[in-house]
Amino acid sequence: RGPGMNPSTIKTEVFMLPCCVSVEKEGSITNSGRWMQWRYQGPKPLGNSRADGDIIMELGFKLKELYKKEGGVFPEPILNLKWDYVTNGRYDPHKVAKEINGYFLKDVTVKGRLYKKGTLVPSFAYLQADGSTSSGNWLYCNSYTEKGNMAARRSKEDAVNKIGLYPKFSWCWPVNRRIIYNRASVDLKGQPWDKKDWVIKFVGAVRDGKYVSKKWIGDVPDGGWYPLQNPDGTMRKDAKYAYIMRKHGHAQIFGPGRADGPFPEHYEPIESPLTKNPMKNNNQMLNPAVSKFTSDMDVYVSASAKYPIVCSTYRVSEHWQTGLMTRPQPWLLELQPQMFVEISEELAKEKGIKNGERVMVDSARGSVECTAIVTKRFKPFKIMGKTVHQVGVPWCFGWRWPATGTEESANLLTPSIGDPNTKIPETKTFMVNVSKL
Incomplete structure (x- = not known):
């Protein structure tokens, strides 16, 4: 349905599963700060759409049915798969959350306490290697316990250090x-380097210059061992270094296993205003291990007079992700009605562009018509003695809405290149030009 698209020439078969959007279902979301937050259902799913959990459960039941009826090379994993995450015939996110947390699968005594079969595991420290416990993801043990759904808590009470942890x-x-790794914020005796905005501190009892009881306050300590040193300066043998996921317990710059080498190195993006790497003694401009697409559409131009301006991409608070859910909302569309490009006052003066005028942003791959926003947020850079301008465009517009059909996606401009390890696309920096319409 997109502009210029002909389904008969697209050699891809698509099966559309009608999933509802996130606000129309219940479940959890985990942000980049590792906070797992529970969200409740708002409006009912639109039309025939359903929660993706419902669809996945139905597919699972159908697979079990087919394997039971027809067999197969290796049917046991499917036939014996635990697949009971429904209540009254519908997918139940609470049951999935509990499964991810984990259960005791039989009566077992751990740390001197008897836990009955079916009890939720209180933390990953209680997981056993003998098959008496389960957990969908050990990192999420403690998220849904016998005390309830921890992700659904909404207390505004801060921790004792008052630095905005809000542990409840x-x-x-x-x-x-x-x-x-919060124990890296304290000295050998467990006292914080930052006395004002401290994360954790050790307050265990002291006798004859030695710690005799364990007690950390503030954040949950990354391992509740004693500090490395007693108050009298003697070293303890029952302590561990802060970086507990490393055998040696220390932070390290050397990172083996990465596709582009174990040490951090600076490379320029595939499109850059520069002709040489600004780092001394490095003649390599582009990361040699980068994931690069090379179709006819994947054109890259660097240090070109035709595209002299650095462009970056970002989101706005009024629209969610690509704007598919939010652009049809008239009040949000009124706040952010159309595709725009932010340009500095200096670049606007150089180009003769006034605030609110329509402009064209061009890259080697495509063009997007935008409304110019002249702003103090952007300033020219001085890079290796050269003045370089930067502009910015948002992600949240596309041809489908508003109804004018002129608000194209920023993806028409961006290069198809990913970092060597995760393939995250390089959309935060590429070269463009801006011209007044």
Whole structure:
């Protein structure tokens, strides 16, 4: 349905599963700060759409039915798959959340306490290697316990250090620890380097210059061992270094296993205003291990007079992701009605562009018509003695809405290149030109 699209020439078969949007279903969301927050259903799903959990459960039941009826090379994993995450015939996100947390599968004594079969595991420290416990993801043990759904908590009470941890608001993996490796913030005796905005501190009892009881306050400590050193300066043998996921317990710059090498290195993006790497003794401009697409549409131009301006992409608070859910909302569309490009006052003067005028943003791959926003937020850079301008465009517009059909996506401009390890696309920097219409 897109502009210039002919389904008969597109050699891709598409099966559309009618999933509802996130606000129309219940479940959890985990942000980049590791906070798992529970969201409740707002409006009912539109039309014939359903929660993706409902669709996945139905597919699972159908697969089980077919394997039971027809067999197969290796049917046991499907036939024996635990697949009971429904209540009254509908997908139940609470049952899935509990499964991810984990259960005791039989009566078992752990840490001197008897746990009955079917009890939710209180934390990953209680998981057993003998098959007596389960967990869909050990990092999420402690997220849904016998005390309830930890992700659904909404207390505004802060921790004792008053730095904005809010430990009773939602839940954070692992074990509600808001800052991982937080023991790196204290000295050998467990006292914070930052006395004002401290994360954790050790307040265990002291006798004859030695710590005799364990007690950390503030955040959940990344391992509740004693500090490395007693108050009298003697070293302890029952302590561990802060970086517990490393055998040596220390942070490290050397990172083996990465596609582009174990040490951090600066490379320029595939499109750059520069002709040489600004880092001394490095003649390599582009990361040699980068994931690069090379079709006829994948054109890259660097250090070109035709495209001299750096462009970046971002979101706006009024629209969600690509804007598919929010652009049809008239009040949100009124706040952010159309595709725009932010340009500096200096670039606007150079180009003769006034605030609110329509302009064209061109890259080597495509063109997008925008409304110019002249702003102080952008300033020219001085890079290796050269003045370089930067502009910015948002993600949240596309041809489908508003009804004018002129508000194209920023994706028409961006290059198809990904980083070597995760293939995250390089959409935060590429070269364009801006011209007045």
